[in-house]
Amino acid sequence: MNHPALRRLGPALTATWLRPLVAVFVSAVFFLPLYLLLVNVFKPGDEIVPHPAALPLPPTLANITAVTSRPDRLFWYGLINSIEVTALATTAATVLSAMLGYYLARCAGRWATPLLVLLLCGLMVPPAVILTPITKVLNAVGLMTTVPGLVLVDIGYYVPFGVLVFMGFVRTVPVELEEAARLDGAGLLRTFWQVVFPLLRPATASVVVFLGVWIWNDFLNPLIILGPGTGTTVTVGVYRSIGEHQSDFGAVFAFMFLAVLPVLILYLAFQRQFVKGLTGGAGR
Amino acid sequence: MRSAPKSPGPHPGRGRAVRGLGHFGALAAPGLTLYVLFVLVPVSMTCYLSLTNQNPFNPPTRYVGTANYTRLAHDPDFLHSLRNTAVITAVVTVAANLGGLLVALLLDRAGRLYRALRGVFFVPVILSAVVVSVIWQALLTDDGLINSMLRTLGVDHPPGWLSDPDLALWSLAWIITWQVLGFCVVVYLAALQGVPQELHEAAALDGADALQRFRHVTWPMIAPALTINTVMLLITGFKVYDQVQVITNGGPGEGTTSTVSFDIVHTAFTDDHIGYASAMATVMLVLVALASVAALRLLQRREVTL
Numbered sequence: 001m002n003h004p005a006l007r008r009l010g011p012a013l014t015a016t017w018l019r020p021l022v023a024v025f026v027s028a029v030f031f032l033p034l035y036l037l038l039v040n041v042f043k044p045g046d047e048i049v050p051h052p053a054a055l056p057l058p059p060t061l062a063n064i065t066a067v068t069s070r071p072d073r074l075f076w077y078g079l080i081n082s083i084e085v086t087a088l089a090t091t092a093a094t095v096l097s098a099m100l101g102y103y104l105a106r107c108a109g110r111w112a113t114p115l116l117v118l119l120l121c122g123l124m125v126p127p128a129v130i131l132t133p134i135t136k137v138l139n140a141v142g143l144m145t146t147v148p149g150l151v152l153v154d155i156g157y158y159v160p161f162g163v164l165v166f167m168g169f170v171r172t173v174p175v176e177l178e179e180a181a182r183l184d185g186a187g188l189l190r191t192f193w194q195v196v197f198p199l200l201r202p203a204t205a206s207v208v209v210f211l212g213v214w215i216w217n218d219f220l221n222p223l224i225i226l227g228p229g230t231g232t233t234v235t236v237g238v239y240r241s242i243g244e245h246q247s248d249f250g251a252v253f254a255f256m257f258l259a260v261l262p263v264l265i266l267y268l269a270f271q272r273q274f275v276k277g278l279t280g281g282a283g284r
Numbered sequence: 285m286r287s288a289p290k291s292p293g294p295h296p297g298r299g300r301a302v303r304g305l306g307h308f309g310a311l312a313a314p315g316l317t318l319y320v321l322f323v324l325v326p327v328s329m330t331c332y333l334s335l336t337n338q339n340p341f342n343p344p345t346r347y348v349g350t351a352n353y354t355r356l357a358h359d360p361d362f363l364h365s366l367r368n369t370a371v372i373t374a375v376v377t378v379a380a381n382l383g384g385l386l387v388a389l390l391l392d393r394a395g396r397l398y399r400a401l402r403g404v405f406f407v408p409v410i411l412s413a414v415v416v417s418v419i420w421q422a423l424l425t426d427d428g429l430i431n432s433m434l435r436t437l438g439v440d441h442p443p444g445w446l447s448d449p450d451l452a453l454w455s456l457a458w459i460i461t462w463q464v465l466g467f468c469v470v471v472y473l474a475a476l477q478g479v480p481q482e483l484h485e486a487a488a489l490d491g492a493d494a495l496q497r498f499r500h501v502t503w504p505m506i507a508p509a510l511t512i513n514t515v516m517l518l519i520t521g522f523k524v525y526d527q528v529q530v531i532t533n534g535g536p537g538e539g540t541t542s543t544v545s546f547d548i549v550h551t552a553f554t555d556d557h558i559g560y561a562s563a564m565a566t567v568m569l570v571l572v573a574l575a576s577v578a579a580l581r582l583l584q585r586r587e588v589t590l
């Protein structure tokens with residue numbers, strides 16, 4: 001650490017022009033793989049291998065229409081499934097973990113700690129560890145290879161994360177508001193929905209963003225639970241499309257571009273909430 | 285659903301118990317049921333199945349005691365997957381922490397430029413591992429972009445990043461590091477912005493140079509960020525599956541890049557050795573728990589509070 005070059009680098013970095021220069025350069029190198037994805041989506045397939053880094057001039061939509069007009073409709077089936085699974089599982093897991101988190105923070109009494117520990121254990125379980133028994137449970141209830149089956153598995157798997165976020169947040173909400181509502185004759189559920197839940201909005205945003213991204217990008221669970229054929233998500237669709245035509249980079253890149261587009265648009269629109277949500281207010 | 289009556293009736297104690305049960309049923313039961321059904325029950329089933337020889341194509345299922353575990357301890361393929369997982373986890377944890385901290389120190393300035401650059405580093409975090417894997421596969425294959433660039437620079441035999449058994453595992457670790465780096469950057473940045481400016485000024489007055497200030501002021505103050513990142517990276521490293529499945533399929537050759545998750549899924553769903561795969565899964569579960577607890581203990585000890 002005491003190398004003379006490093007010591008000289010210290011004051012140099014504080015020079016006003018060097019830091020932005022280094023920062024931009026490092027970021028550009030880091031961004032290179034994404035740049036290649038972006039430019040090659042809009043380039044004719046036969047120009048990708050000889051000129052991978054060139055700008056797509058003039059740009060073409062041929063790769064994208066090739067994906068959207070596939071005769072097996074892999075992309076569209078995947079998109080519909082992804083939207084269904086992500087919307088249902090994210091909404092349900094968020095609501096259920098908000099209720100459970102509230103219960104643990106306010107109503108559980110001496111059961112709160114053991115229940116929380118039980119839930120936190122679930123945070124560490126790698127999906128591969130429980131996948132075989134999950135398929136057995138789903139087979140037993142007749143939901144294997146169905147979207148509802150995958151949604152239920154996702155909810156069960158992600159509830160602990162939501163509870164962790166919500167429980168911490170509920171504790172920062174003053175209890176007087178709830179007591180006032182209860183005195184006015186509101187039942188527990190009504191108090192929760194009309195008084196507490198609106199106050200939890202920052203935590204809700206965090207959980208929704210986190211679970212939405214996770215579930216949209218999930219690979220192993222949909223791969224095994226939905227199985228092959230039309231029962232696929234866009235993320236699994238990307239994997240299936242590389243199996244078929246390994247050399248057609250244009251088609252594969254276009255498929256990937258379309259698969260990440262919804263998440264990317266949401267990210268660009270709500271960048272601050274995304275970063276905050278995904279790092280969970282870490283480091284405070 | 286209605287909650288139980290609010291006014292304690294003639295038997296106050298019983299009323300409270302009924303009300304407590306009503307609260308539990310209305311608020312806690314739905315989420316808890318799904319968690320138990322799809323996490324806790326499967327975990328216990330995994331532990332139980334690991335003591336059997338279950339194979340749907342080779343009935344009947346018998347109780348075999350610890351035979352699967354004895355076999356695991358001498359299974360070179362499993363030991364190899366275990367070693368690969370450990371290498372990936374260690375490399376990713378060190379590299380992403382170090383890289384993330386360096387980038388965070390570089391970008392720890394106000395202004396639109398730095399905000400935009402932070403956004404750049406965060407993009408891979410929101411992408412699926414499958415997409416990231418395919419992009420890097422296109423870059424790193426033998427005739428990929430990186431090697432064609434190396435050839436134009438005059439390197440006659442550029443390395444086989446994904447086809448050389450000695451390199452493929454490192455390439456995987458690199459790809460995972462690239463994807464999670466942005467997360468570490470954001471966590472470190474949040475921590476850096478929480479270090480009070482007065483501490484830096486006081487240290488500077490005492491004659492501390494930039495490196496000394498980092499070592500004695502910044503570093504102890506951002507310890508919680510190190511804890512968060514390390515635990516996150518350990519969990520990520522342990523469960524690596526997607527990248528192996530998409531990029532190398534465990535190869536090149538026999539299992540040179542297979543991880544424990546990959547081994548479990550293939551033993552269970554390709555070879556149908558459910559009992560044996562469950563034993564692998566149980567071993568992994570124990571290792572993840574031990575590593576997480578150990579890391580938390582170790583790292584929290586060196587955190588300081590103001």
